[in-house]
Amino acid sequence: MGNRHFIVIGAGIVGVSAALYLQKDGNQVTVIDGRDPGEGTSKGNASVIATESCIPVATPGILWDVPKMLMDPLSPLAIRWSYLPQIAPWLIRFVAASSEKRVEQISIALRSVLVHALAAHKELAGLANQSLMIKDTGWLGVFETDKKFDSYQWDLALQKRRGVEFKILKQEEIRQFEPSLNPIYRHAVYFPENSYVTDNFALVQRLANQFVAGGGRIVKADVTGFEIGADGPKAVKAGGNTYPCDAVVVAAGAWSKKLTAMLGHKVPLDTERGYHVTLPNAQKRPRMPIYSADHSFAITPLDVGLRFAGTVELGGLDLPPNYDRAQKLMNHGKRMFGDLDETGRSDWMGFRPSMPDSVPVIAQGERFKNTFFGFGHGHIGLTLGPVTGRIIADLAAGRDPGVDLAPFRIDRF
Ligand SMILES: Cc1cc2nc3c(=O)[nH]c(=O)nc-3n(C[C@H](O)[C@H](O)[C@H](O)COP(=O)(O)OP(=O)(O)OC[C@H]3O[C@@H](n4cnc5c(N)ncnc54)[C@H](O)[C@@H]3O)c2cc1C
Known part of the structure; x- marks a missing residue:
């Protein structure tokens, strides 16, 4: 061949x-x-094989979020002021990709490869005798507020059009489903298709x-x-x-x-910087990865510890990290799980390779x-x-x- x-x-x-x-x-x-x-x-990264993830970052209405992205350096999607001139052309394309029509097309494209993702993972892991590193647990999106859950209906409708399976859990079912969580969630959605890798690195x-x-x-x-x-x-x-x-x-x-x-x-390639905190001795271990919809980050039970990872910072490849963003993940994490043992904690920032669409x-x-x-x-x-x-x-x-x-x-x- x-x-x-x-x-x-x-x-x-x-x-x-x-x-x-x-x-x-x-x-x-x-x-x-x-x-x-x-x-x-x-x-x-958060180590999630996210086959349901067919929705682009820029969705209708994103333009109205730009002022908040600039004003709050700790918001889930933030822009570093000093990087604004460099990222402006990318941002224009990012906003242009957020129309209803484009998002529909993009979700179709993403889903067309996502449906093959797990099979390829399993093929390569099998080749390397590492099949046990892939866990088919699904993942759980959790929502503290009705407002967030209501706004998420748009996402769910889009995912449904793409054939993504999910199950909405009632408030009283959430803790039975995932006992490690504090009882602060009003809504949850379980996506059975997703898997995770026990140690991505x-x-x-x-x-x-x-x-x-x-x-x-x-x-x-x-x-x-x-x-x-x-x-x-x-x-x-x-x-x-x-x-x-x-x-x-x-x-x-x-x-x-x-x-x-x-x-x-x-190519208009830039980076969406993301952060993580990993706690090797957290003393809490969810059964599966969880996604905090209110704060846009994932929690994954890895072999190396409990990892809190996510959010987006548009700040290019050269500006120093802002580890206050990692601390914010940790604060949210404590709200989700209660006390967490931070012994051996490590913080990290990484550069997602990102096209505007x-x-x-x-x-x-x-x-x-x-x-x-x-x-x-x-x-x-x-x-x-x-x-x-x-x-x-x-x-x-x-x-x-x-x-x-x-x-x-x-x-x-
Ligand atoms: C916080 C966070 C959470 C995430 N969670 C998930 C998740 O749960 N699931 C998911 O699917 N994705 C997730 N991602 C995204 C995922 O991590 C990235 O999309 C992915 O790692 C990109 O892989 P890559 O091989 O393209 O790039 P990289 O892993 O960055 O590899 C690129 C390599 O190129 C090398 N390189 C660069 N320039 C040169 C050069 N000139 N010469 C030689 N080598 C060069 C670099 O050293 C690097 O090793 C997350 C990302 C972040 C930041």
Whole structure:
């Protein structure tokens, strides 16, 4: 099927998944990353395989939230003032993607890949003998106020149109369903389709080990450029060395924009920064991941502890973190669960790779046919990493990926 040499740039969940699928097709594959596998955004996410998550971040009415995003640096969706001039063009496209019509189209596109996400996860985890890392528990969205739950009816109707299954729980059912929660919730919605990975970082590391065991090579260096021939890139420059190749995959997460430009495509990629707090000794352990709809973050019972992760801060790749946002997650967490043991607590910030329409780029290059792109997965990159890898290998092999890839084109903006 393939005996070309592919260089995959980026060893996050997307790059490692692409590397494994390309290797499975018989290709020789080198992964290049300046950090060890999984050390980017894939390190600290909420670890949820969120197949129900077909709603983009920008929904109708988002424009009216912009002033609050600017005024309150701790709000669930915040913009850092000093980054406003740089992110303005992205924000305009973000708001443009929020119309009813666009959101309907985007949800159809997202759902078309989300329905394949779990199968790809299970295939790769199986390959690496890590099937037990995936738990099919579903997840529970919880609501403290009627107002929030009422506004969520719009989301549920959209998800229903996309075939997402859910069950609404009555107030008195919530604690029976999830006994670890304080009795402060008036509404809850259970999504049985979702799964979670017991340790998202370890998963990427173990998949990378499997890739190396299968004959793959990982080089630790930053990619700085390409040698371009008449038919596209023929070598990748990294860490002062030049690595010849037949084809290139850009899977460098939030850092993909410059590399993509060098290969002939301008993309409006930016980052939605997110935070987490992980408590290794929390002394509380829900049965499944929970989503606080009131405050837009997830709580996941990981092997490494209880993780509180989420929210969005538009602040680019270079501004320092604002760990008050992590503390705010912790405060909400205590309200949900009561006292939590913070011994060994760790706080983290990560860079979601985000396109303005919340749709990732999963594509073959239009400028050079030996270039492939998998980035921009925003809030659902752990979920979609393996299926993105599978689709990239399909494109590389000339197979039908079984998904309409038009909405995921690199030149759609
Ligand atoms: C708080 C938070 C919670 C989240 N929760 C979830 C969740 O529950 N479920 C879900 O599906 N998603 C979630 N996400 C999103 C998910 O984490 C990301 O979408 C995903 O990790 C992106 O993976 P990636 O492989 O594209 O990027 P990354 O993991 O960032 O990997 C990119 C890699 O490229 C490397 N790189 C960059 N530039 C270069 C270069 N020039 N040369 C070589 N290497 C380079 C980086 O070092 C990095 O290792 C969450 C994100 C955050 C921040």
